[in-house]
Amino acid sequence: MLTLPFTKNGKPAENNGYPLISLREVDKLYKTAVGDFPALVNVDLDIKAGEFVSVIGKSGSGKTTLLNMITGIDRPSEGEVWVNQTAVHELGENKMARWRGNNLGIVFQFFQLLPMLSVVENIMLPMDFCSAFPKNERKERALELLEEMELADHAYKLPSALSGGQQQRVAIARALANNPPVIIADEPTGNLDSKTAERVFGLFNELVAQGKTIIIVTHDREMAKRASRVALISDGEIVSDKPNGVHKGEKA
Amino acid sequence: MSSRWKKVWADFWANKTRTFLMILTVIVGVFAVGFNNNIGLQMNRDMDADFLSANPSESTVYVSPVDDDLLVTLEDVPGVGAIEGRSDVAGQLLLDDGKKVVISLDGIKDPDQIHVNLLKPEVSGEASLPALGNKEILLDRSIKSFGFEVGDMLNIELANGKIRELRVAGYIHDVTTIPYNMMGSITAYVNTDTLEWLGGSSAYYSKILVSVSENPTDSQHVSDVTQAVADRLEKGGASVYFIQIFNPGHHFGWEVTQGVIVVLGVLSWMTVFLSAFLIVNTINSLMAQHSKQIGIMKAIGGQTHQIMTMYIVLILSFGVVAFALATPLAAYLAKMVLVGMAGWLNFEVGAFTIFPQTVVQQAIVAFIIPLLAALLPLWNTARITVREALSDYGLGNGGVKQPKKQTKDSRFLSRPVRISIRNTFRRKVRLVLTLSTLVLAGAIFVAVMNLFGTFDKTMQDVEKYFLADINISFNRAYRYEKVAPMVEAVPGVQRAEGWMMLGGEIISADETTANELAFVAPPADSTLIEPILTDGRWLLPEDENAIVIGNHLLSVRPDLKVGDTTKMNILERESEWIIVGIYRMPGNVVPPLVYANYEYLSRLINAPGEVYSLRIITETHNDASVKEIASQLQTLMDANNIQVGNIQLASEWRLQQTQQTDVLVYFMLVMAILTAVVGGLGLMSTMSINTLERTREIGVMRAIGASNFDIQKIVLVEGLFIGLLSWMAGIAFSIPITSALTYGVGVAIFKSPLPFTFGMDGILLWLFLTIIIATFASALPARRASRLTVRDTLAYE
Known part of the structure; x- marks a missing residue:
């Protein structure tokens, strides 16, 4: 069972009855050489704290754009995006970076670890940027996160010395570094074999159980079923959004 | 070290080729600026410091013999700081290979009792000058390359053809005299008894060294004081032949080195400019390569200013290494070059100094320029959004x-x-x-x-004015009809022209001032001059009192123009001349040269048919045969007791x-x-x-x-x-x-x-x-x- 270090408790973030993440009538239009391309059309989505949401859809359906709206990586053409009571669509780039560092942990398909830093340094980097923990505690926390990911032996290796699955677990540890309430993962298992993908999903389940809110984008419908809720997106619209029954990791 | 700074270090160290190129780029600029500045500053300081420590004269007045009684009265002339009279004997130093070098032997009472144009020990720091006994000679250290040792006997051929033997008493450092390698002639020192033995006069002086009491670098002031000295001399009965003022208050090399330093300074900053371009390019590409990493850092909480700071530190680190390497390298090589320059220009290099202003400039090139060059690409990339950074698949x-x-x-x-x-x-x-x-x-x-x-x-x-292969200058006038056939009989000699060169003065329109000049008089049918005319025409065979003046005279008398009639003083006789043309000759010529027809000028001074020099053209013009002919001419002149002042080869x-x-x-x-x-x-x-x-x-x-x-x-x-x-x-x-x-x-x-x-x-x-x-x-x-x-x-x- 994954227990997060340095957290006061494992409870979900306080939301005072509001959804933790809320998208209101979000449109996203890309201007291209062949004309305007609507990536998202009138999207409304509420996600409560502690939910584990899978977003599925075909390639080009708007899954990643939807995640980019939540992370603030991209901005809506119309509509509002609220995360943890913050109007993300109104934040400037600089404030956004700091806010994102403190509130969101992002896991990428291609891991995106900095190749020149060791594994433990990659995990310390968000803490350094956001000063989330006292300086003398950052390394200890990074090592404990690696311990939880069963990667403590690899702490001082460069990412290139690790397998894809190991790199993705380092990326998850980095996403957890500042102890954000929300984890966003874009095709986190897209580059992994099925066994390793299974293990990564296991980690997500444990994090949800710890109180984290997780949103993942995936192609894999079987994997998606392991989330508590599945949203299907097609041509920029959410065409289906329903609970997935009692989740394996969720306590009855 | 936090992970941020570890990334900076990793970026610095991981891509060694890029780091090497960046550092090398900055090094080139830091080196160029430091090298030029170090040389320029130290050369200017040491050159003038050495020069001024010799209590240099700012001007020299060449006169008919002046005795001590008249000399002491010059000290009272307003503005004069010190006066010293010198007389000399000209001769030729005979070398073992048969070559002759023009030598001027200045008579001094005692090397330690000179007040102007002081002689200094050969090696800086030595206590005293070598003792100068009878029939001994003191040589400047700039001719040590000749290989003479103390105690060696030198043969000097005097103007009258007699050969005198002088013992080398030692070497001195004579910073106020232009060295042999630049002048082609030697200035050496003998005591007054030896001077008399060589045929000179110790009781009379032929040149007066004038040192002004203040404003030594003010040319006008120096000129005014010197003119007052000349006036006093003339009132005392002496004839002033010529006044020489050359860059007063500065070493003779100062003027040239100023130009060199300015030009090289411009080039070195241009190199910095080029380096800046290269830095912009490299930083642009670095940022392009790192845009994804910047996106990741932003995705995990990095703010623009934090990322900017990281890359600024990276760029500064390139500067630190470049500065650390290029600063001592530039200083060391500057010192090496300076020592060589000092040997060539004959000045003493002082204590090696690191000049703060140079270090500041080098620091600017190492730190500020790269930063300024990198700022725009840095700012543009650091502001990139996470989506832009990560979307480039x-x-x-x-x-x-x-x-x-x-x-x-x-x-x-x-x-x-x-x-x-x-x-x-x-x-x-x-x-x-x-x-x-x-x-x-x-x-x-x-x-x-x-x-x-x-x-x-x-x-x-310049050579168009000196087209002869060999020039023989005589110590006195000889009849052209006597010397020319003699020379033309030497195998390989095609022709010899008899020329005249004579000092004179051009008198101002209001007759208050006079400017020194030298008449050069080629024969009317001369083929050994191809002047570059900027106005008017060249001399015609039928011209009588016609002159062609040049750009050097115009710089002191800008009012002169073609058609003007001017008054000249030649051998204390006034005559009128008409300017028929203006020529241009590059270079700094002192005194200015004025061309006139030989036939008229020789008649004017009652010396028709007499020449002071022969300009000789050979058949083959090649260096080896010209040298051989010159050697034969020397032998011929010696055999016929012709008093030759100098034989100079064009090459x-x-x-x-x-x-x-x-x-x-x-x-x-x-x-x-x-x-x-x-x-x-x-x-x-x-x-x-x-x-x-x-x-x-x-x-x-x-x-x-x-x-x-x-x-x-x-x-x-x-x-x-x-x-x-x-x-x-x-x-x-x-x-x-x-x-x-x-x-x-x-x-x-x-x-x-x-x-x-x-x-x-x-x-x-x-x-x-x-x-x-x-x-x-x-x-x-x-x-x-x-x-x-x-x-x-x-x-x-």
Whole structure:
């Protein structure tokens, strides 16, 4: 069972009855050489704290754009995006970076670890940027996160010395570094074999159980079923959004 | 160390080629600025310090013999600080190989009792000067290359043909006299008894050294005080022949070195400018490579200012290394060059100093310039959004639309060559920056080569006034009909012209002032002068009191023009002359030369048919035969008791002159090479970046069958194509730079703009260098690209 270090408790973030993440009538239009391309059309989505949401859809359906709206990586053409009571669509780039560092942990398909830093340094980097923990505690926390990911032996290796699955677990540890309430993962298992993908999903389940809110984008419908809720997106619209029954990791 | 700074260190250390190129780029600028500044500042300081410590005279008045009684009255002339009388004997030093060198032997009572133009011990710090006994000679250290040892006996041939033997008493440091290597003649010292023994006079002085009491660098003040001294001398019954004032208050080399330092300073800052271009290019590519990393850092909480700070520290770290290496290197090499310059210009190098102003300038070049150059690319990339940074998947972008014409002509070029040419234009900003660096480097290189050509042209222009192969100067007038047939009988001699050279004065219109000048009188039918006329005409055989004046006289008498009648004083007799033409001669000529017909001038001074010099033209003109003929002439003159003052060969004169401009040429060549290095580094950097960016494309090409040679060819041809583009543009840009250099160097060193010369040498040499630089700069990236495996390249992120 994954227990997060340095957290006061494992409870979900306080939301005072509001959804933790809320998208209101979000449109996203890309201007291209062949004309305007609507990536998202009138999207409304509420996600409560502690939910584990899978977003599925075909390639080009708007899954990643939807995640980019939540992370603030991209901005809506119309509509509002609220995360943890913050109007993300109104934040400037600089404030956004700091806010994102403190509130969101992002896991990428291609891991995106900095190749020149060791594994433990990659995990310390968000803490350094956001000063989330006292300086003398950052390394200890990074090592404990690696311990939880069963990667403590690899702490001082460069990412290139690790397998894809190991790199993705380092990326998850980095996403957890500042102890954000929300984890966003874009095709986190897209580059992994099925066994390793299974293990990564296991980690997500444990994090949800710890109180984290997780949103993942995936192609894999079987994997998606392991989330508590599945949203299907097609041509920029959410065409289906329903609970997935009692989740394996969720306590009855 | 936090992980942020570990990343900075990793960026610095991991890509050693990039770090090396960046540091080298900054080093070039820091070195160039430091080297020039160190040399300039220390040379100016030491040259003048050594010179002024000798209590130098600011002017010399050449007079008919003056005794001590008249001399002491000069000390009362307002403005005079010190006065000293000297008399000398001229002769020729006979060398073992039969060569003769003109030597002037100044008589001094005691080397330690000189008050003006002090002699100093040969080695700085030695307590006293060597004792100077009877029949002994003191030599300046600048002629140590002759190999004379203390105690050696020197043979001096006097004007009357007698040979006297003098023992070398020792060497001294005579900083106020122009050394042999620049003058071609030697100044040495004997005591007054020896001077009398050599035929000189110790009771009378022929030159008066004047040191002013204040404002020694004020030419007008020095001129006024000297004129007052001359007036007092004339009132005392002496005749003033000539006044010499040359850069008062400064070492004789000061004027030339000022020009050199300014020109080299401009070139060194131009190198810095080029380095800045290269830095912009490198930082642009660094940021392009790092944009994804910046996106990741922003995604995990990094703010723009935090990321900016990281990259600023990275850039400053390049500067720190460059500064640490280039500052001592520039200081050390400057010292080495300075020691060489001091030997050549005969001044004492003082304690080696690190000048704060130089270090500050070097720090600016090492830290501020790279930062300023990097600021815009840094700011643009650090502000990139996470989406922009992470969205650049797949093959590199930046492809260019294929023009129709290119498609039509494509059958003439192989596909890899067409890929190279298209690749060249994919990153237009980078191409412009790379081209700018190479174009400027090429333009400077070609301009410096053109300057060499200009020096040659200048020498040729000067030589037009001295076309003879050999010039024999006599110590007294000889009848042309006696000496000319004698000389013309020597095998190899084609012809000898008898010339006259005579001192005089040009009197101002209001008859209040007079300017020294020298009459040069070739025979009316002379073929040994091809003047460059700027106004009027040259002398005609029927001209009587006609003169042609030059640019040097015009600089002191700008009111003179063609058609004017002027009053001259020649041998204390006034005469009127009509200006019929104005000539131009490059260089700083003191006193100014005025040309008149020999026939008229010789009649005017009651010496018709008498000549002071013979200008000889040989049949073959080649150096070896001219030397042989000169040697025969010397023997002939000795055998006939003709008192020869000097035999000068045109080739030796040319060598002497070119030695002076060579120093400037070598310095400029160093600067031109530095700019070429910067240009090469720029191209190498660009080709490395291009190759790195196209790693995936290279993988695709390899996957579909491209061989190592194909990949290397694509990269090499692109480098060569950029090089050739820069070469063509460099030629165009070299025109204004050549113009500026010839003007600046001319005004600074030769006192008038040099003629604009544009030769093919520089253009072809730069083409050759461009091909070498482009090949070398592209070879490493090409090799690296060809060694990438398909697996590596397609996995590249």
